[in-house]
Amino acid sequence: MRMRTRIFAAIAALATLANGRPTMAASPSPELVTLEREVSLELAHVRDSGPTDPVKRKQLFDASQLEQKGEAAIKSGDYRSAEDSLLQAQAILRQLSD
Helix, strand or coil: CHHHHHHHHHHHHHHHHHHHCCCCCCCCCHHHHHHHHHHHHHHHHHHHHCCCCHHHHHHHHHHHHHHHHHHHHHHHCCHHHHHHHHHHHHHHHHHHHC
16 A cells, blocks of 8 residues: 555656646757847847837837847747747847848
8 A cells, every 4th residue: 555655646746747847848949049149139230220210219129128038938948939039029120120
């Protein structure tokens, strides 16, 4: 009986650990790393040009927030959210560059 209790406890502990954390890749894909670098460079370039129009400045702020959100998601291992945020930021930055 004690052996069954121990086995059950071990299985319950493993199930709790598995449910507590989403399974994610150990490291970001090379494509995600490249995307993060591209967005960072594009953001720096747009900041250097210094848009003065209030609408464009708001868009720049939004892109900056999305880039930060993407970086935080990468650090936490949520690569899908990171990619989504970085792609949104990239789209905004490309509009600003036109």
